[in-house]
Amino acid sequence: MPQPRIVLVTRRFWPLVGGAEMVMANLAVEFRDLGCDTQLLTAKWESQWPNEIIHRDIPVSRLSNPRQRGWGTYKYMHALAKWLKTNKDSYDAILVSMLKHDAYVAVRIGQQLGKRVVLRVEGAGETGDCNWHTNARFGMKIRKRCMLSDHVVGPSDATMDELTEAGFDASRTVHIPNGVGIPETASSQARIEARQIIAEANYDLTTMESSRIVVYTGRLDKKKGLVELIRSWPSVLENWADSQLWLIGEGPDRDLLYQEIKDLEVRSSVFMPGAFDDVTDLLRAANLFVLPSYTEGLSLSLLEAMAHQIPVIASDIPGNRQLVTHGRTGRLVPVADVTALGNGIINALQDDHSAVMAAAAYSDVKNKYSIRQMAQSHLSLLSGDGA
Numbered sequence: 001m002p003q004p005r006i007v008l009v010t011r012r013f014w015p016l017v018g019g020a021e022m023v024m025a026n027l028a029v030e031f032r033d034l035g036c037d038t039q040l041l042t043a044k045w046e047s048q049w050p051n052e053i054i055h056r057d058i059p060v061s062r063l064s065n066p067r068q069r070g071w072g073t074y075k076y077m078h079a080l081a082k083w084l085k086t087n088k089d090s091y092d093a094i095l096v097s098m099l100k101h102d103a104y105v106a107v108r109i110g111q112q113l114g115k116r117v118v119l120r121v122e123g124a125g126e127t128g129d130c131n132w133h134t135n136a137r138f139g140m141k142i143r144k145r146c147m148l149s150d151h152v153v154g155p156s157d158a159t160m161d162e163l164t165e166a167g168f169d170a171s172r173t174v175h176i177p178n179g180v181g182i183p184e185t186a187s188s189q190a191r192i193e194a195r196q197i198i199a200e201a202n203y204d205l206t207t208m209e210s211s212r213i214v215v216y217t218g219r220l221d222k223k224k225g226l227v228e229l230i231r232s233w234p235s236v237l238e239n240w241a242d243s244q245l246w247l248i249g250e251g252p253d254r255d256l257l258y259q260e261i262k263d264l265e266v267r268s269s270v271f272m273p274g275a276f277d278d279v280t281d282l283l284r285a286a287n288l289f290v291l292p293s294y295t296e297g298l299s300l301s302l303l304e305a306m307a308h309q310i311p312v313i314a315s316d317i318p319g320n321r322q323l324v325t326h327g328r329t330g331r332l333v334p335v336a337d338v339t340a341l342g343n344g345i346i347n348a349l350q351d352d353h354s355a356v357m358a359a360a361a362y363s364d365v366k367n368k369y370s371i372r373q374m375a376q377s378h379l380s381l382l383s384g385d386g387a
Contacts, residue, residue, distance in 0.1 A: 004116075004383045005037040005090065009106055010097035011065075011076065013042035014055055017249060017275040018219040019300040020122040023155075023178060024097050026300075028058045030375035039091070041083060043076050056277075077105050084109040091115070093382040098122050099129040099146045100136075107149045117149045118381045124158035124319060125295030127223060130166045147172075151381045156298035158318045174381060179374030180303045182366050186284050194284035202273050205246065207285075212236075212243040212349050215286040217279050217301045218293075220251030220272065225292030225315055225336060230260045232342035233270060239346055245270045248282055283308040288348050294335055296320055303369055306330070306361040311354035313344045323369075329361035 010024045024040065031038045040058055043065035044051065053060045063079035066072040080102055084094070093116040096103045103119045110117035121129045133139035146152065147168055154160040155178045163173045192209060199206040207213060214236070218224055226247060236243050247257065247270070254272060261270045276282060283289065289305035289312045296302075296319035303323065305312050312330040314320040324330040333344045348354050 003034065003036040003379070004092040006031055006039075006093050006095060006382055007084075007087075007091040008038070008040045008095045008097070009042075009080065009102045010040070011043045011100070011102050012045075013040065013060065014277065015250070015275055016045065017277070018251070020097050022300055023120075023122070024095075025056060025058075026180070026371050027095070027375055027378060029056050030371050031379065032058060034375060034379060036379070037091075041080065073101055077101050080105045081109055085113070088113050088115075093118070095378065095382060096120065099152070100132065100142060103149070104142045104145045107145050110150075111148065116382055116384060118151045118153060118378065119146055119149045120153045121155070121159040121163065121297070123295065123297045124156060124162055125317075127295050128159065128162060128297065130159075130162040133166070150384075153378065153381070154297075156296075156319045157322055159297050174377075176374060176377045177369055178298045178300050178303060179369045179371040180300065180307045180365065181371050182307055183280065185309060185362070190284050194281040197281050198285055204271050205244070205273060207244055208242055210242070212240045212288070213246065213286045214243065214288045214290055214345060214349075215246045215248060215282055215305075216290050216292075217248040217276075217282065217304070218251075218291070218299075220247060220249050220254045220257055222253045222256060223294050225294060225341075226253070226257055227260055228336050228338045228341055229290060229292050230257060230264065230266070230270060231338045232345065233266050234264060235339075235342035236345050236349075237266070237269060240349070243269060243349075246282065246286070247272045248274075248276060248279060250275045279304060280308070283310055286310055288313065288345065288354075290341075290345065291315065291320065292333070292335075292341055293317065293320070298322060303365055306358075307365045307369075309358045309362040311348050311358045312361065313341070313348055323364075324361070327357070329357055329364055331357075 008024050008028050013021050028038050028040050040060045044062035051062050065076040094106045096106045096119045106117050133143040152173050153176045154163055160175050233245050289310045291302050291314040293315050314324050315335045316332040326332040331344050333340045
């Protein structure tokens with residue numbers, strides 16, 4: 001039986017990069033490697049962007065999305081519906097990121113054309129899809145339409161609980177944890193080489209071999225706990241003056257974070273170099289990964305760090321607790337606690353047991369959270385085998 005032809009839909013995509021966007025990018029590549037004809041639809045956020053691009057050998061079409069609030073969303077929904085109808089013979093199934101406007105359109109068109117539609121919840125809590133339904137204009141109408149999809153995927157226990165509480169049919173909801181590629185175990189020489197590569201690409205990120213590097217990857221959003229992370233940094237510098245903090249990504253609060261960096265006079269050690277399509281070298285160069293978010297589903301960034309066998313610190317929230325066992329695979333700290341976060345970073349950087357925990361975390365991710373397993377589970381739903 002031939003593999004289904006899949007179109008993935010995500011309103012945000014490269015170069016607007018966050019965990020949800022990288023999940024879709026990784027799934028697209030994995031579907032292709034499994035023999036599926038794969039393409040991706042997204043919004044055209046800037047007028048100067050080309051309408052068509054190739055990202056990791058996957059064709060990407062950018063649809064009309066004017067910046068005017070409300071009108072832009074309407075135009076995007078209209079453009080998405082038109083594309084799905086016009087190109088109906090080029091795909092068999094639709095996978096949509098988030099239970100929002102694009103999901104509303106995809107379910108309606110999918111029903112009209114007899115296409116399978118699978119939706120992905122990308123977050124839980126205050127910033128999650130289910131909470132968005134209760135606050136957004138037409139949110140509950142969109143939720144009702146989403147309930148008619150063939151399946152809704154929740155990547156974490158928290159997202160699955162929220163789907164149940166929101167009234168989604170249990171027979172249509174499926175728990176599929178996020179997955180990542182599993183790299184070979186890196187040597188200490190690999191860290192040195194990664195730092196050299198990064199320094200050549202960005203002079204600001206030049207470090208000494210002995211420097212402690214702490215890295216965060218994801219959206220630059222204050223709800224990720226980044227203000228507290230920056231405020232904790234002076235305590236780290238008191239111990240290791242040549243340490244660096246790398247905040248990798250783009251997002252709505254970049255200016256706010258930069259002002260915080262300036263106010264604390266840590267511009268010489270805290271850097272925001274932008275988004276990277278591939279964070280492998282950044283992670284290999286680091287001594288520690290930090291994710292101090294207020295809320296998370298099942299964080300792709302955290303999984304990637306664990307897969308690269310880097311010690312991790314994460315906020316003590318349900319999504320992170322699903323991945324990190326405090327004292328065994330990493331450290332958990334209270335949410336929005338600057339002192340606890342600073343102490344956690346210091347302890348992780350000076351404790352030899354951090355390497356033992358990182359090895360245990362690597363083993364967990366390798367056994368439970370591979371991108372291949374994740375893609376095959378989605379493919380089963382998209383093809384109808386998992387119905």
